Amino acid sequence: MLTLLLDIITTAAILFIVSAGLLAIFGVLKIVNFAHGAWLTVGAYCAVVTAGLGLNPWLALPLAFVAGAVLGALTERLIVRPLYARPLDAILATWGLSIVIGQLITLWFGRDVQFTVSLLSGTVDIFGTAYSLYRLFALAAALVIGIGVTFVLEGTRLGLSARAIIMNEALARALGLDTARIRLVTFMIGTGLTALAGVLLTPLTSVDPNMGLAWLIGAFMLVMVAGSSFGALAVACLLFGGAQVIVSTFISPILGGITIAVLSALVLRISSKGFSRV
């Protein structure tokens, strides 16, 4: 019972980590970054490179953030910027980009599964139940990311500008905010966070050129339901992640895999705003 509860909370935490970067971009830019999966993969391969160089595995985290942000800057400048007025085309262009990134990674590293050094291994004892230390660490990481993002949004100039753009972009521009720069920075933060999430995923899944795809749809659906609010994302991760764990445990893991997508679609059908009013 306790294991189930811990599974639900840590699954929600992992979903939150994986979706946060996508939400940052969608919330402010109203663009769905369909290359999200590719950025997770890029992050995971940063861990592979770090391990290959014999460096401390924790160094992969800052490395991935920087790599993700730099690549994100290029993407925003070259691919996303011409498409702000065509959001459906932006989905397609970023999907095309993910094909390119996936193939580049394949050409460089081969298509085989890569192994990475585990960041944290072993279990800890919680009220007599042995539980994976790493999953608990993921919970802490999700909290750090959540608090960090909240701090940026509520406590910095950039966050204030971003919130202004979320509420009324035309007015924000009329008031002299440099919306182009804010978009660029937001996109960089989003892709940086996503690559970081890719590193954090390495102990949990195998690393191969297509690993990101499996996470894309879940993250996409959660973000659609969350709108532009990180609080709503946390709620969605807890509810739908919980449902996924329960369905996987008691019914079938295969059906568990579609729980998030189906529930999100239904919630959006009933209320097009999803959980964004939370």
Added chain:
Amino acid sequence: MSDTLTASPRPFAQRRALILGGLAVAALALVLLGPLFLDRFSLNVLTRSMIYAILAITLDLLWGFTGILTFGQAAFFGIGAYATAMLLTHVGSSPALIGGALVLAILVPMILGIAVGWLSFYYGSTPIYATVISLVFPIVVTQLVYSGGTLTGSSSGLVGYMGLPFGLEGFFRLSGLCLVLVAIGALVFVRSDAGRVLTAIRDNETRCAYLGLNTQRIKIVLTTVLAGVAGLAGFLYANASGVVAPENTGFVFGTELVVWTALGGRGTILGPILGTIGIDYLSANLSGELPFLWQLIIGALFVVMIIFLPNGLAALVARFTRRGRNEVVTGGGPTLTVSAATHHTQQGGGPLLSISKLEKSYGSHKVLEDITLDVAPGELVSLVGPNGAGKTTMMRCLTDGKERSGGTVRIAGQDIAGMTPDRIVALGVGRKFQVASVFESLTVADCLRMARSALDTPSCIATAHDLGLPQAAVEILQLTGLDRLLATEVSLLSHGQKQSLELAMVVSLEPRLILLDEPTAGLTKAERTTIGGILRKLTAEMGFAAILVEHDLDFVRDISSRIVVLHQGRLVLDGSVDEVVNSEIVKTIYSGGENA
């Protein structure tokens, strides 16, 4: 860019039919004779490519023509393929069962198409939501296939069933024949009057709804029919390849279809066919030698194409046609005729529009409060007031039954509570928007025909030679010179011409009540006088009722039969022109009466 030229008197339709016929004969010859000079490998690959091309056509009708980006066609295809394979595997194989499989492969996707359509398209649904559903659907289908055990063959799929007893060459010819038939069907349909409705929905769905078209239902029907066609393609695939696998139903396959369609050219029929066959055939040939590099090139090409050439390679070709070169065409197009009124001819007693205690609020902020007003046939009521008085909000509340927060609105005695705009239009209401709301990529004639679609059901195969419009609409066209530009694309018209066109479209609905939001904004003095004359004639002589939102008080004084003043969401004055223009209130509101 825009040289004016006169259209040839010979109707395009005949020449087009000839070209289409020639193309069909050539294509048929290719698919029938192909097996004589193609090797086994090419036959195999091209059979598959042609089946995929059928799918690309269905995707293109949804995405390129109607503007619905969908990844779901892969799932309908997969369901058709699995329905065939499962029946033939588990029940047995006989000619009757193969026939049954064909029926199932079309019917099951259609039934699911209704469900997906109902989920995706409802009043107020967003385009991105339909895309979301189209993502979820193939994922659900794939997972169900995986969890189907021996019934679906799970991850290894189904193989070894006995399908149609054709050889390699037979399947090549069958697939080719089906592709040619589907392509001709699609070509005829998109050029028909009904086919133009799809483009109209893509260009401006709101306008479609305010022309009385139930766009949600049109999209659901389209999804359903195309799900059936995708299922047919699945049936062909299951027979021709002899194997079905979970990948055939999946979201990734759905994205591949989008890539092929985009590269070939969305919004054309031939583009996606050539794109699909070309890329799939090249992929099969090149993936052996440079597997990842080839995918890389396709991906990069796709990104570049979406950004710089969103209409694909076909758009490059289209630049050589007259419409692609953006030319104003004088003359040509259908023949204008005056049609007798078919709609709303009987006049009931009582007021046409009756508003009582209308209220609209956003949270605690009231934008409209306690508005009570009756309008009778023949009246031209001007709604005036400063910016933010609630004039446009009030117009919205009269044309969308879900807008208002309180009170009742009756049109010809009927309460419009909860009604969608298309149903209110059917009651006899026409609305002209503040910014001209027309269909940019259609011709003037097509725009007007769209306005008649709800009354005269358009043909799915033909383009009508005549364009029958009410007398008043024809007069507007003649007064503004639009009658000579019927074959010109709307995006080439001036601002004033678009405003007049929209007015003609609204009048073509044969409404009893016309709502006009600043119809003269941005027009020249001459255009303004013309529109004023038309409005007076429509109301005083022809018995329409009109409500006009207007800032230009001189214009209002000239044409109105009555003026209503709104201020801060309340109705402060309702009286004859003289009463209102000379009242103290109006002078105060307009700060010292600069206009009055």
